[in-house]
Amino acid sequence: xxxxxxxxxxxxxxxxxxxxxxxxxxxxxxxxxxxxxxxxxxxxxxxxxxxxxxxxxxxxxxxxxxxxxxxxxxxxxxxxxxxxxxxxxxxxxxxxxxxxxxxxxxxxxxxxxxxxxxxxxxxxxxxxxxxxxxxxxxxxxxxxxxxxxxxxxxxxxxxxxxxxxxxxxxxxxxxxxxxxxxxxxxxxxxxxxxxxxxxxxxxxxxxxxxxxxxxxxxxxxxxxxxxxxxxxxxxxxxxxxxxxxxxxxxxxxxxxxxxxxxxxxxxxxxxxxxxxxxxxxxxxxxxxxxxxxxxxxxxxxxxxxxxxxxxxxxxxxxxxxxxxxxxxxxxxxxxxxxxxxxxxxxxxxxxxxxxxxxxxxxxxxxxxxxxxxxxxxxxxxxxxxxxxxxxxxxxxxxxxxxxxxxxxxxxxxxxxxxxxxxxxxxxxxxxxxxxxxxxxxxxxxxxxxxxxxxxxxxxxxxxxxxxxxxxxxxxxxxxxxxxxxxxxxxxxxxxxxxxxxxxxxxxxxxxxxxxxxxxxxxxxxxxxxxxxxxxxxxxxxxxxxxxxxxxxxxxxxxxxxxxxxxxxxxxxxxxxxxxxxxxxxxxxxxxxxxxxxxxxxxxxxxxxxxxxxxxxxxxxxxxxxxxxxxxxxxxxxxxxxxxxxxxxxxxxxxxxxxxxxxxxxxxxxxxxxxxxxxxxxxxxxxxxxxxxxxxxxxxxxxxxxxxxxxxxxxxxxxxxxxxxxxxxxxxxxxxxxxxxxxxxxxxxxxxxxxxxxxxxxxxxxxxxxxxxxxxxxxxxxxxxxxxxxxxxxxxxxxxxxxxxxxxxxxxxxxxxxxxxxxxxxxxxxxxxxxxxxxxxxxxxxxxxxxxxxxxxxxxxxxxxxxxxxxxxxxxxxx
Numbered sequence: 001x002x003x004x005x006x007x008x009x010x011x012x013x014x015x016x017x018x019x020x021x022x023x024x025x026x027x028x029x030x031x032x033x034x035x036x037x038x039x040x041x042x043x044x045x046x047x048x049x050x051x052x053x054x055x056x057x058x059x060x061x062x063x064x065x066x067x068x069x070x071x072x073x074x075x076x077x078x079x080x081x082x083x084x085x086x087x088x089x090x091x092x093x094x095x096x097x098x099x100x101x102x103x104x105x106x107x108x109x110x111x112x113x114x115x116x117x118x119x120x121x122x123x124x125x126x127x128x129x130x131x132x133x134x135x136x137x138x139x140x141x142x143x144x145x146x147x148x149x150x151x152x153x154x155x156x157x158x159x160x161x162x163x164x165x166x167x168x169x170x171x172x173x174x175x176x177x178x179x180x181x182x183x184x185x186x187x188x189x190x191x192x193x194x195x196x197x198x199x200x201x202x203x204x205x206x207x208x209x210x211x212x213x214x215x216x217x218x219x220x221x222x223x224x225x226x227x228x229x230x231x232x233x234x235x236x237x238x239x240x241x242x243x244x245x246x247x248x249x250x251x252x253x254x255x256x257x258x259x260x261x262x263x264x265x266x267x268x269x270x271x272x273x274x275x276x277x278x279x280x281x282x283x284x285x286x287x288x289x290x291x292x293x294x295x296x297x298x299x300x301x302x303x304x305x306x307x308x309x310x311x312x313x314x315x316x317x318x319x320x321x322x323x324x325x326x327x328x329x330x331x332x333x334x335x336x337x338x339x340x341x342x343x344x345x346x347x348x349x350x351x352x353x354x355x356x357x358x359x360x361x362x363x364x365x366x367x368x369x370x371x372x373x374x375x376x377x378x379x380x381x382x383x384x385x386x387x388x389x390x391x392x393x394x395x396x397x398x399x400x401x402x403x404x405x406x407x408x409x410x411x412x413x414x415x416x417x418x419x420x421x422x423x424x425x426x427x428x429x430x431x432x433x434x435x436x437x438x439x440x441x442x443x444x445x446x447x448x449x450x451x452x453x454x455x456x457x458x459x460x461x462x463x464x465x466x467x468x469x470x471x472x473x474x475x476x477x478x479x480x481x482x483x484x485x486x487x488x489x490x491x492x493x494x495x496x497x498x499x500x501x502x503x504x505x506x507x508x509x510x511x512x513x514x515x516x517x518x519x520x521x522x523x524x525x526x527x528x529x530x531x532x533x534x535x536x537x538x539x540x541x542x543x544x545x546x547x548x549x550x551x552x553x554x555x556x557x558x559x560x561x562x563x564x565x566x567x568x569x570x571x572x573x574x575x576x577x578x579x580x581x582x583x584x585x586x587x588x589x590x591x592x593x594x595x596x597x598x599x600x601x602x603x604x605x606x607x608x609x610x611x612x613x614x615x616x617x618x619x620x621x622x623x624x625x626x627x628x629x630x631x632x633x634x635x636x637x638x639x640x641x642x643x644x645x646x647x648x649x650x651x652x653x654x655x656x657x658x659x660x661x662x663x664x665x666x667x668x669x670x671x672x673x674x675x676x677x678x679x680x681x682x683x684x685x686x687x688x689x690x691x692x693x694x695x696x697x698x699x700x701x702x703x704x705x706x707x708x709x710x711x712x713x714x715x716x717x718x719x720x721x722x723x724x725x726x727x728x729x730x731x732x733x734x735x736x737x738x739x740x741x742x743x744x745x746x747x748x749x750x751x752x753x754x755x756x757x758x759x760x761x762x763x764x765x766x767x768x769x770x771x772x773x774x775x776x777x778x779x780x781x782x783x784x785x786x787x788x789x790x791x792x793x794x795x796x797x798x799x800x801x802x803x804x805x806x807x808x809x810x811x812x813x814x815x816x817x818x819x820x821x822x823x824x825x826x827x828x829x830x831x832x833x834x835x836x837x838x839x840x841x842x843x844x845x846x847x848x849x850x851x852x853x854x855x856x857x858x859x860x861x862x863x864x865x866x867x868x869x870x871x872x873x874x875x876x877x878x
Contacts (some may be wrong), residue, residue: 002241002248002287005280006110006188010223011216013281017223018200018216023182025212027089042813043092046085049185050149051098053201053625054141057149060205063133065125066523067694068705068739069142072686075152075734077206082156084210093152094180096171097146099499099506101516105244110588116140117582118754124525128699140354143522143534143709144733147716150502151732160502164509168193172332183213192238193221193332194231227288235333237291239325240307241283248277248327253310258286268343277416283303300326479591481576484515492610498720505720511549511577516591518580523706526584530664531703534710535581537665539594541656541714544629545721550575551606553598576778580673599628610723622725628716630656637778643776647678649726650736653711655777669749671703671777675746675770676759676862678736694743701746705739712737 010017027044050057059077064070081358102109119138126134151161163170170409175183175195182197183190190198202217224230230235242248255278259265265278277283289578296305304319311318451623495512498504504674508516522534549554556572563570598604605623627633632652636736637643643651654674658667682688712733721728729735745759760766 002251003192003238003243003282005189005564006238006241006284007186007191009284010188010218010220013284014223016509017226019219020214021199023091023199023213023215024084024089025043027085027091028120039472041090041806043086044181045092045179046092046184047171047180048072048093048095049171049183049187049190050095050146052186053184054145054149055139056201057158058141058145061382063136064694064740065139066133066697066739067140067743068700068702068709069733070740071148071732071734072683072689072738074148075155076686078149078152079156080210081206081213082158084206088211089213089673090809094159095149096161096163096174097150097502097506098167099502099509100167101510101514101518102167103516104166106589107247108244111587113521113582117526120521120523123523123525124699124703126696127702128525131696131698133697140521140523142707142739144713144716146520147505147713148733151728153502153732154728162499162502162506164496164499168822169332171327189238189329189332191218191223191245192234192329195372227285229288230292231333231592232297233291233294234296235326235329235823236294236303237288238293238329239322240287242323244757245328245330246318246321247630250314251307252277254307257310257551258283258290303439309771331660348485357397364501371628379570379699425462436653444509453875474703479578481515481578481593482574484512484540485555485573487512487550488608490613494611507717508549513548515576516578516580521582522710523702525699525703528703532660532665533583534707535579535583535592537657537707538714539579539659539717540597540631541629542577543594543597544599545718546575546577546594547598547626547796548604548610549605549607550596553604554606556598557603601628601633604628614654615725618723619725622723624716625722625724629650629722631659631714632656634779635777636779639776642664642772643823645726646730646735646756647711647773649715650674650730651773651777652677653708653715655781656711657707658777659781665707666704669755670746671774672759672770673745673749673768674708674737674743674757675773676749676756676766677738677741677768679766680741680745682741683736683738688830689738689741692740692744694740694747698746701743704746705742708737709733740870778875817859 023046023250049059056076057078059070059074062070064073082093085093085529119140123134123140126132126138144149150160156673161174164408167185171183171185173197174180182199183206184199184201198218198220200218203214203216205214220234221231224234224795225396227237230279239246240251242251259278259282265282278286296302301319302323308315308318326344379503438861492512492558495504495509499506499509511517519535524533525531552575559572560570575596577594577596579594580591582588602624604610604622605613605618609623610625613619623638627637630652632655635653637651653690654666654671658671660666677683682692695713718730719731748758749755756767756770760770
């Protein structure tokens with residue numbers, strides 16, 4: 001979109017609009033200027049948009065991210081960043097995460113997801129062919145990165161806020177209403193909204209000694225001067241560039257008309273049957289000239305008629321969306337009046353009474369200095385800061401205001417009040433009524449909007465001129481699903497409170513209220529049929545978590561009793577959740593309709609009891625629900641002598657992966673590699689991990705690590721759904737996984753038992769811990785497809801795992817692949833006392849089809865032994 005290209009234009013085409021600054025030096029200078037008696041002033045607050053700054057919060061541009069995530073390195077960087085800001089510069093960081101569903105930006109998200117999938121395929125191909133890390137320009141956020149950053153912020157007591165409805169509007173409201181001194185982000189919308197102190201997150205750099213935090217400050221006033229614009233013209237400029245309200249395809253004809261027939265690019269739009277857009281920098285310059293020529297900014301109708309005078313379809317719709325776009329950017333650029341108080345969307349971020357701030361003197365009040373104004377560039381970070389600081393009063397204290405939570409669902413029935421300490425499994429018809437389907441409520445079914453642009457069709461040439469026909473448009477079908485069960489108002493208030501404070505997985509609130517969630521892209525090979533995509537692999541865990549969220553088990557039990565009393569058929573209304581993701585053979589604008597599931601082994605309590613129950617049995621129910629969602633409800637995992645508590649989440653994810661139907665995802669030696677790196681002493685030595693070099697990056701190891709971290713992401717969702725039975729410090733990946741360390745362990749791993757001893761650095765204690773965890777993970781699992789045996793003679797050959805007689809088998813008889821059977825036959829044929837294979841080799845045929853072949857035997861000199869080489873097994877299968 002044109003708006004998103006403005007950030008790049010600001011950096012490259014507007015000299016003097018981006019100046020280097022040192023944030024810590026600004027803070028130290030302001031502290032030295034405090035001459036008033038009394039306590040020191042509170043630290044200045046800096047707002048960081050995590051959505052556009054994840055790469056820098058991860059730690060920079062290192063290439064180790066492809067191994068699955070260097071979480072201890074990230075933890076060390078964030079620790080140094082938070083300490084440097086507070087103790088070196090007197091700054092307090094507040095990180096805001098994007099917790100919105102963002103359906104109004106669906107086409108933009110779909111295009112970005114499709115681009116990330118293409119990047120993931122480039123990464124897999126590069127690693128598979130060259131066995132080296134990919135270029136850093138291909139950076140793809142490791143799976144679960146956003147939640148790992150959020151957990152790290154909790155550890156360092158950094159204030160966390162999570163948006164709910166409109167991310168950009170809420171970030172700007174938070175910045176203006178509570179008097180922040182600066183905004184660190186990398187988004188064109190923030191730049192166009194005339195933020196007084198707007199800094200680049202991509203250019204953020206922390207020096208090795210922690211005394212300098214440099215970045216670029218964007219001066220929108222200088223950029224507007226070079227474009228010939230005034231401040232009041234910026235909303236028109238942003239609206240006519242193309243945005244999520246008025247997309248590019250609706251403005252294509254207008255943009256081409258601004259260039260005129262004499263422009264060198266004018267011939268591009270008439271070459272063939274494809275509609276293209278002019279280059280972004282050309283559009284920005286042309287639109288700025290047009291906006292600067294508007295005489296009456298208040299007459300929106302006249303401006304809209306002039307803009308769309310060549311439009312031949314949906315004229316009224318475009319005019320209406322143009323007005324909405326102008327209003328959107330106008331409201332974002334204006335501070336809220338003091339009489340209105342803080343924004344109602346942000347009242348939930350205030351701490352409740354009795355909770356102390358994370359730092360002493362952290363509460364900001366009116367009268368604090370505004371440190372980050374339009375300052376001259378700093379030639380050197382060691383030079384003294386010259387010039388006077390400009391002061392202004394902050395509009396409102398950040399920590400003032402009521403603790404009352406905003407409830408956006410007043411229409412939801414509140415129902416009778418219940419005690420949160422209830423722990424009985426008895427009948428509670430009043431409580432379960434909150435989760436019965438409301439057949440009177442209608443599911444949202446917005447009408448499909450038209451697409452396509454105006455003007456002549458043409459064929460674009462040039463890499464920087466995108467084609468509109470190759471881009472996702474606004475028009476997509478929103479599939480109608482059955483209405484969701486009603487949720488009690490008390491549960492909704494708790495969900496919103498946890499969401500606003502970043503204490504809960506952000507998708508949970510949207511699942512409860514809208515029945516939708518979207519999933520991020522991770523590194524996957526679309527051409528690999530052995531490994532399923534992460535969205536499919538962990539779908540069952542999400543389905544059970546949906547059943548927990550909507551109290552499906554209690555609803556089933558209630559309806560069964562009604563059916564028995566009425567002697568009628570059992571009719572259970574389905575609960576469908578839309579999962580939005582970008583897949584190999586599907587569009588990101590087409591959701592997967594996923595039904596919720598409930599446990600068959602036991603009746604899970606309702607959501608209110610799981611979240612608010614305080615009795616000891618409620619805690620055990622939360623833990624059992626968590627384990628059941630991940631198919632890990634076995635006593636061995638809860639045995640602390642086998643599985644330490646901080647490794648429980650990891651073991652549950654690995655056990656879930658081992659139970660994939662058909663097997664093949666995780667082999668025995670790969671499971672050992674995961675466990676060996678989790679107990680390694682190197683995991684807690686960040687300096688050693690930084691110096692650790694991966695000689696050869698394994699493509700399968702990269703995909704396994706990505707799948708595992710996607711499973712950790714799902715486990716975090718399940719943990720929050722089940723009332724957080726695991727404390728947050730036991731959910732942090734840096735306590736059980738490091739991608740680079742896993743790659744080194746996997747390089748040592750093989751199917752030989754001695755490899756485990758090597759992976760554990762020759763320490764018997766670590767070997768014992770790994771074997772105990774492996775035994776707990778594999779406890780009770782029925783392998784319908786056992787892992788293949790090693791193709792080398794050994795005196796202690798492993799046997800096929802026995803099938804428990806009490807476990808019901810699928811289809812009546814367990815199936816063993818023919819290739820595995822042949823491997824056992826060929827291996828045991830080399831044992832002493834058996835006849836040797838003919839020297840010329842041979843083939844094995846069944847029904848005229850070659851299913852196996854082997855090379856001949858060559859006697860070893862002086863020994864008379866056999867040296868059999870298996871060429872292929874199962875090569876003739878269709």
